[in-house]
Amino acid sequence: MSSTTQRRGDWIQTYSGAQFWPMDPRAGDIRLQDIAHALSMLCRYTGHCKRFYSVAEHSVLLSEVVEPKHRLWALLHDASEAYLVDVPRPVKPFLTGYREAEGEIMLCVAERFGLSATMPKAVKEADNRILTDEATQNMSAPPVPWSNMGEPLGVTLRYWSPERAEREFLEAVEAALVEAEAA
Template sequence: MGRQFWPMDPRPDEVFIDDIAHALSMLCRFGGHCLRFYSVAEHCVLMSRAAPPPFKMWALLHDATEAYLVDVPRPLKPFLLGYGDAEDKIMRAISFRFNLHLGMPEIVKQLDRAILMDERLQNMTGTSFAWSTDDEPLGVQLQFWSPERARAEFLSTFEQLGGRP
């Protein structure tokens, strides 16, 4: 934690799982615009638990770039020039570091859209309009872990999946 990292020139040997777990556990989903603190780390752990076995590690690390770039809400991302390129560079370094094949699997993208509905129903005020990502909920129950618990759960899940720091 607290190590130097160059987001525009990321190197796999400078990516550490404890840095990712710490940052994601402190980062609130939706830019903090939700009813209760709910970390990106918890989001990733819940997705990993719901993913089929071959995709659990990808689900756990699918938002790992946000440890270095922050969680930008979806409606804003297309307007941030260069953000996608930075995200892609960092994800390549993360993928290489933790032996993930390049390119996020479609099933992980589907799980991400589905859990968004659980998050919306459980941690946002109701709205009368549809989101552009509306889908069937994944069916998970948000736990609203503290940052300390979210970090521990993230690291424990990583180790259970055979990840090596």
């Protein structure tokens, strides 16, 4: 189904078969199934790890250690990567327009799922701390210490297959949505 509405830029086809304009996102275009599937297929650290470890699993692990009120944000904190891929942190500042595109998509994700427009500080801190767990469990010894290594979060990586990561992610989001409605 081709859209007749004028949009900025070109579109990508998502897992569900829908059109998505990364440079002109709309909250109504965000689909949980597309996010879950894409994040389950994306390997963290641009694949430079010992074992496959998906962004979806990373998000589920993060959601398990934050306060219940932040679970949905933790699960969806990397949702823009479903549409823009997982760009390594050291590269992002050098990609003109990337942070803006990422920010626009995340605003749409926040609107679509009823989240605050900005990521809670607790989620950002946990996201930074999980780097230490991931590095020590799934990366080769670094030639020099990483500049952003801090206190580990204390999670154990599970190395889910993409199929399991997608399923676990969807179940965790559904549970977090029910939890958020009850609050």
